Amino acid sequence: MCESSEESTRPTIHESCIRDVKFGSDVTVVQPVNLYECTIGDSSFVGPFVEVQKGVEVGKRCKIQSHSFICELVTIGNDCFISHGAMFINDRFEDGGPAQGDTSKWERTIVEDSVSIGTNATVLPVRICSGTVIGAGAVVTKDIDEPGVYVGNPARRLRDVD
Numbered sequence: 001m002c003e004s005s006e007e008s009t010r011p012t013i014h015e016s017c018i019r020d021v022k023f024g025s026d027v028t029v030v031q032p033v034n035l036y037e038c039t040i041g042d043s044s045f046v047g048p049f050v051e052v053q054k055g056v057e058v059g060k061r062c063k064i065q066s067h068s069f070i071c072e073l074v075t076i077g078n079d080c081f082i083s084h085g086a087m088f089i090n091d092r093f094e095d096g097g098p099a100q101g102d103t104s105k106w107e108r109t110i111v112e113d114s115v116s117i118g119t120n121a122t123v124l125p126v127r128i129c130s131g132t133v134i135g136a137g138a139v140v141t142k143d144i145d146e147p148g149v150y151v152g153n154p155a156r157r158l159r160d161v162d
Contacts, residue, residue, distance in 0.1 A: 024060060041078065059113070073106055077113035077130065085120040092124060133161055 016032040024042030029035070033046060037054030040046065044058055047066040052058065056070050059078035064070070067085045074088045090106040091099045099105040107125030111117070115128050118136035126140050131147035134140060139153040149158045 030066075047084075065119075072103075073108040073125070074111070075109070076111045077115065079114045080111055081116040083117060083119040083121070083136070086117045087120075087122045089122065089124050131161055 016034050017036065018029065018033065019036040021035045021037070022039040024040060024044065026043045027040050027046070029046045030048045032048060034051040035046065036052075038052045038056040038058070040052070040058045041060035041062065043060055044062040044064070046052070046064045047068075049067045050064055050069075052064070052070045053072045055072050057075045058064065058070075059076055059080065061078055062076060062080045062082070064082045065084040065086075068082050069087045070076070070082070071088050071090045073090045076082070088109055090109065092107065094105060109123060109125050110127040111123075112128060112130040114130050115132050115134070117123065117134040118138065120136060121134045121138045121140065123134070123140045127143045127145075128134070128140065129145055129147055132144050133149045134155060135149060135151035135158070137153070138151050138155040140150065141154040144150060144155075146157065148160050150156060151158050
């Protein structure tokens with residue numbers, strides 16, 4: 001047991017949870033996770049330490065690896081792969097900082113079918129077309145309308161998908 005000589009107040013502690021989620025058939029979830037008010041499609045997998053926020057729709061046969069964050073206003077199509085530590089952002093900080101609860105400033109992200117998003121990629125509010133690969137560590141700042149492999153910050157098209 002740790003002893004402290006300083007006086008401290010007790011923090012408010014929230015447990016991780018799965019609440020009000022619409023699951024398809026044959027879904028696998030590895031806890032701990034925070035999944036709330038979202039939809040996870042048939043035969044999808046959600047790894048540990050993932051947060052999927054309200055209103056998010058994840059399609060069928062998707063795999064969301066550990067430590068990923070999928071915020072409100074994100075839709076993910078079928079047969080997608082979201083690698084470890086991928087982050088989705090719905091607030092562009094247009095005013096120089098967070099929208100401070102003004103959700104009218106948040107924007108939508110659409111990930112179409114058969115998209116793979118690499119480890120530690122960051123996806124701002126954009127549309128990513130079907131058949132696209134986002135490389136590890138890439139930062140997607142603009143819509144992607146042509147399938148291919150995209151890498152870098154900001155993400156740029158590197159080549160066709162093999």
